[in-house]
Amino acid sequence: xxxxxxxxxxxxxxxxxxxxxRNILTAQDALCKTELELMELLDVxxxxxxxxxxxISEIACPPCRTVLSVTKDHIMNEPSHGHFQxxxxxxxxxxxxxxxxxxxxxxxxxxxxxxxxxxxxxxxLAALPESHGGLNGNVVYIDTEHxxxxxxxxxxxxxxxxxxxxxxxxxxxxxxLTELAESLRQLxxxxxxxxxxxxxIDSMAALVSSEQGQEQTSSKHDTIGSQxxxxxxxxxxxxxxxxxxxxxRLQNTQDDKSLTFPFEAAKKKSDHIITSKSFEAHLTAALxxxxxxxxxxxxxxxxxxxxRFIKIAKSxxxxxLAFPFVITALGIELVGTEFxxxxxxxIAVIHGSGYEDIFRKEE
Amino acid sequence: MMINHFFPFCxxxxxxxxxxLLKSSDVGFKFTLTYCYWDVCETSRLETASKFxxxxxxxxxxxxxxxxxxxxxxxxxxxxxxxxxxKSPQIGSLLAGAKTAWDLLCEEKTVKHIITSCADxxxxxxxxxxxxxxxxxxxxPGIGKTQLGIQLAINVQIPKVYGGLGGQAVYIDTEGxxxxxxxxxxxxxxxxxxxxxxxxxxxxxxxDHRKLHVDDFLSNIFYFRVxxxxxxxxxxxxxxxxxxxxxxxxxIIVDSVTFHFRQEFEDLALRTRLxxxxxxxxxxxxxxxxxxxxxxxxxxxxxxxxxxQLAPALGETWSHACTNRLILYWNGNSRSAYIDKSPxxxxxxxxxxxxxxxxxxxxxxxSIKMPQ
Numbered sequence: 001x002x003x004x005x006x007x008x009x010x011x012x013x014x015x016x017x018x019x020x021x022r023n024i025l026t027a028q029d030a031l032c033k034t035e036l037e038l039m040e041l042l043d044v045x046x047x048x049x050x051x052x053x054x055x056i057s058e059i060a061c062p063p064c065r066t067v068l069s070v071t072k073d074h075i076m077n078e079p080s081h082g083h084f085q086x087x088x089x090x091x092x093x094x095x096x097x098x099x100x101x102x103x104x105x106x107x108x109x110x111x112x113x114x115x116x117x118x119x120x121x122x123x124x125l126a127a128l129p130e131s132h133g134g135l136n137g138n139v140v141y142i143d144t145e146h147x148x149x150x151x152x153x154x155x156x157x158x159x160x161x162x163x164x165x166x167x168x169x170x171x172x173x174x175x176x177l178t179e180l181a182e183s184l185r186q187l188x189x190x191x192x193x194x195x196x197x198x199x200x201i202d203s204m205a206a207l208v209s210s211e212q213g214q215e216q217t218s219s220k221h222d223t224i225g226s227q228x229x230x231x232x233x234x235x236x237x238x239x240x241x242x243x244x245x246x247x248x249r250l251q252n253t254q255d256d257k258s259l260t261f262p263f264e265a266a267k268k269k270s271d272h273i274i275t276s277k278s279f280e281a282h283l284t285a286a287l288x289x290x291x292x293x294x295x296x297x298x299x300x301x302x303x304x305x306x307x308r309f310i311k312i313a314k315s316x317x318x319x320x321l322a323f324p325f326v327i328t329a330l331g332i333e334l335v336g337t338e339f340x341x342x343x344x345x346x347i348a349v350i351h352g353s354g355y356e357d358i359f360r361k362e363e
Numbered sequence: 364m365m366i367n368h369f370f371p372f373c374x375x376x377x378x379x380x381x382x383x384l385l386k387s388s389d390v391g392f393k394f395t396l397t398y399c400y401w402d403v404c405e406t407s408r409l410e411t412a413s414k415f416x417x418x419x420x421x422x423x424x425x426x427x428x429x430x431x432x433x434x435x436x437x438x439x440x441x442x443x444x445x446x447x448x449x450k451s452p453q454i455g456s457l458l459a460g461a462k463t464a465w466d467l468l469c470e471e472k473t474v475k476h477i478i479t480s481c482a483d484x485x486x487x488x489x490x491x492x493x494x495x496x497x498x499x500x501x502x503x504p505g506i507g508k509t510q511l512g513i514q515l516a517i518n519v520q521i522p523k524v525y526g527g528l529g530g531q532a533v534y535i536d537t538e539g540x541x542x543x544x545x546x547x548x549x550x551x552x553x554x555x556x557x558x559x560x561x562x563x564x565x566x567x568x569x570x571d572h573r574k575l576h577v578d579d580f581l582s583n584i585f586y587f588r589v590x591x592x593x594x595x596x597x598x599x600x601x602x603x604x605x606x607x608x609x610x611x612x613x614x615i616i617v618d619s620v621t622f623h624f625r626q627e628f629e630d631l632a633l634r635t636r637l638x639x640x641x642x643x644x645x646x647x648x649x650x651x652x653x654x655x656x657x658x659x660x661x662x663x664x665x666x667x668x669x670x671x672q673l674a675p676a677l678g679e680t681w682s683h684a685c686t687n688r689l690i691l692y693w694n695g696n697s698r699s700a701y702i703d704k705s706p707x708x709x710x711x712x713x714x715x716x717x718x719x720x721x722x723x724x725x726x727x728x729x730s731i732k733m734p735q
Contacts, residue, residue: 028593031600032633034640057600062588064605067534068581071543096544103539225626232539233590259664261673261692263701263710290625292504293661296540314505316513317545319719344696348505 003028009059015052018042027060074101084198084241085133087125088325088334091310094318095297099241104231104294108246108285109301110350114308114327115245116147118301119200121331122243124157126198132161137197140187142180144206159329181223184230191238198241199234205247205286224287228294244295248350251282283350304351307335313348320347475528477519477614477655479511480553482724483713484700488689494528494613494655497646497684501660501675502691507698507717508659509540511691512616514722515657516584517546517553519614522574525557530613531583533605535598537622541586550580552720585609592623592637599641606652615648619659621676635680642684658685697725 004027006019022041024030030053033041038049074082083097092098099105099122109115123141128134141148180201190196204224235242285292285300292298298314310332311322320342324335476491485491492498492515502508516534521527534541554575585605589595599617606612620641628634649656663676675682675690682688688704694714701712714725 027597031593031596032637034636053600054604057597058604060593060597061601062590062594062598064585064587066582067543067546067584067586068578070586071547071581074543096542100542103542229591229623229626236539236588236590259671259673261690261701261703262667263690263703264692289504289662289664293619294538294622296538298505316509316540317542317548345693346696 004060006030006056009056011052011055015044015048018044019052027056030056031060078239079130079135080133082239084122084126084135086122087133088310088323088332090321090323090334090337090339091312094312094321094323094339095315096317099243100297100317101239101241102236103296104228104235104242104244105297105299106244106246106285106295107299107301108248108313108350110248110283110303113301113303114325114332115301116202117152117327118332119202119243119245120149120153121156122198123200124153124160124331128161135197137195139198139200140196142183142199142201144180144201144203147202155329156331160331181227181230184227184234188234191234191240196238196240198243199231201231201242201244203245203247204291205245225290225294228291232294232296246291247286248283249286251284285350300348300350302351309340310334311342311347322347475613475653477515477528478521479715480514480518480722480724481713481715484715484722487700487702487708487711487713488687489708492614492655492657493687494653495649496686497642497649497656497658499658499660499675499685499688500691501662501688501703503662503673503693506691506693507715507722508691509538509618510545510717511722512618512657512659513541513546513549515614515655516616517549517580517721519655520580520583521553521557525560528613529611531585531609531611533585533587533602533612533615535587535589535595535615535617537589537595537617538619539588540618543581546581546584547577548719549721550577553580556720583611585612589623592627595620595623596637596641599644602648603644603651606648606654610652612652612654614655614657615645616657617645617659619661621661624677625661635678638677638681638684642681645684646686 006016006025006027006029009016009027011019019025019030019042024033024038024041030038035046035049035053038053039046042049078101081097082101083092083095083099084101085092085098107115107118119141123139125133126135126137126139129136187196187199204227231242231244234240285298292314295314296316297312300309300311300313302309302311307324308326309322309324312318312320322340322342324338325332326335327333475494476485476489477494478485478491479488500508500511512534516532519528519530519532521529523529554577557575587598589598595617602615606615624634624638645656645658648654661676662673664671665674666672667674675688682704685704686706687702687708690701690703692699692701694712697714698717699712699714702708702710716723716725716727718727
């Protein structure tokens with residue numbers, strides 16, 4: 001839409017030639033300038049510029065749909081009502097059917113919590129035919145940490161559906177952010193060509209932390225931001241789910257915990273009591289607040305008190321719930337049907353367990 | 364006297380002539396000067412009247428050496444000749460488009476509100492989100508900004524018999540967080556609440572209840588999915604024509620206004636200009652069509668006094684774009700809203716809850732029901 005050529009918009013021929021003469025060829029070029037700038041550049045009256053901009057805006061504007069027609073498109077026409085079932089019953093119910101199409105779902109977890117297992121499981125499920133609740137399509141798995149293991153994937157597939165032959169996924173090994181950007185661009189073209197139904201990026205954070213140093217944080221976040229933007233556009237246009245994983249980092253005690261708005265500052269100071277809790281290692285998702293805003297759904301995998309949980313930390317359709325799970329040959333399985341409601345900010349806190357649980361088990 | 368003879372038609376200037384003659388010692392000069400004015404006046408009245416009408420009376424007092432009151436009299440004649448209304452604008456056409464404060468007060472009393480479904484929040488907002496104003500809603504991720512946006516898009520449609528506006532909504536989605544399942548949930552809950560309300564006329568009540576249907580609510584929300592900043596600018600520009608054609612639209616929600624402007628902009632000056640232009644257009648929309656404009660914003664960290672603090676994104680210049688600013692934040696373990704900026708609302712906080720039914724007041728005791 002942004003790249004729509006002005007020459008094809010049906011503007012009045014006199015104004016259209018003037019635009020072309022000054023090298024304003026696409027809608028983006030025209031709308032990037034204020035009306036005053038256009039007047040100066042094109043040497044025409046304000047009325048003519050306003051009329052032209054109105055016409056260009058109308059054409060460049062995305063199509064208007066009522067929510068009713070969007071509902072009909074998504075829920076009636078798409079497989080599984082516009083959601084990708086994970087076969088984790090509790091989670092699927094909470095997410096109104098599963099991982100939604102057209103949105104970016106993020107999985108945040110400390111190392112060894114089951115992120116990659118989850119991604120492998122999703123790859124297998126996506127390749128299944130629709131009769132078994134899959135997407136009947138190919139999967140693009142962008143692996144930045146070299147953790148993809150075909151053997152494990154086959155093990156999951158065999159345990160779940162011993163009689164189904166799974167299609168080949170496409171595996172890409174990426175080791176830098178620029179490579180990722182390039183890959184994603186190529187991806188856009190091949191989504192329809194290769195019938196791609198799921199894109200998994202494991203993990204986003206690894207690229208950023210390996211790349212530039214502290215000084216270039218802002219440009220780093222900018223690039224991450226533009227990747228987020230691109231992924232969303234890709235998800236929306238092709239109506240596929242996009243799953244991205246993220247790492248955790250240690251929370252600076254001065255940092256997020258006491259991050260407040262200016263009007264809260266006075267209250268917080270009086271409440272601040274040093275307890276033993278504040279000495280615990282607090283983990284937080286990597287990539288910052290900008291990325292946290294950018295993702296649509298955030299799932300946190302964590303270990304707490306010897307039990308692993310999947311928490312829905314951010315979702316437009318779900319309440320803040322936590323589901324206990326275990327890692328098995330089938331990939332990930334929920335423990336029973338219980339779920340816990342977590343009120344408040346704790347839903348976003350990530351607990352990392354040490355190794356005491358393992359030692360305790362061995363005793 | 365000779366003067367009376369010569370200026371029989373120029374009653375208005377007679378006073379001037381007399382006072383000039385009396386004041387000045389150089390009688391001949393003054394006589395000529397006023398004679399010139401009279402002469403010019405006689406030959407082409409319109410032109411003179413125009414010439415006079417564009418002069419400010421302070422300049423005129425200097426030019427022909429008369430007092431302020433006399434200059435004002437002369438100007439009034441000129442305006443009258445030119446056909447301009449003398450009574451209301453005392454200093455020319457600058458105030459022609461102005462309204463008195465009294466008119467504005469009468470307008471303010473009739474301004475419409477869109478409720479947020481949380482009684483405490485509506486209280487601190489003075490009834491709800493106001494029409495004719497731009498309200499910005501900011502907050503950390505996951506606090507419930509999109510939820511508030513969806514709730515408002517539904518609440519604007521509450522029929523007039525139930526005290527609502529009975530209007531339509533425009534939802535410009537830049538992030539993809541707008542999920543139709545959630546809209547359906549909130550719409551169903553709203554309809555349940557309305558059916559539970561009692562109406563004055565029983566027969567009319569039954570008729571209205573039959574009219575409330577989820578599909579109607581869904582068909583009254585116009586959805587635009589924007590994928591980059593050019594489309595966002597185009598959508599805001601197009602709103603003028605769109606709202607002209609769809610007069611029932613009473614709220615325009617942009618969720619979020621920040622996302623596409625936070626990346627891909629090396630030229631920050633360009634970003635500021637574009638945001639400024641967008642802000643102006645949105646304000647004009649709100650006033651012209653008597654709509655409410657709600658802009659959802661993200662947060663960023665800024666350094667203040669050596670420590671990091673949260674602040675609404677897009678910078679200081681953008682902060683001037685909105686009339687009211689509401690910030691949603693975590694107060695311990697519960698969600699609260701704080702009025703950060705408003706020309707007439709007091710800074711206050713109100714707690715709210717997000718339930719499967721949407722936004723509601725604290726203490727409405729809703730348990731979590733798993734959606735099927």
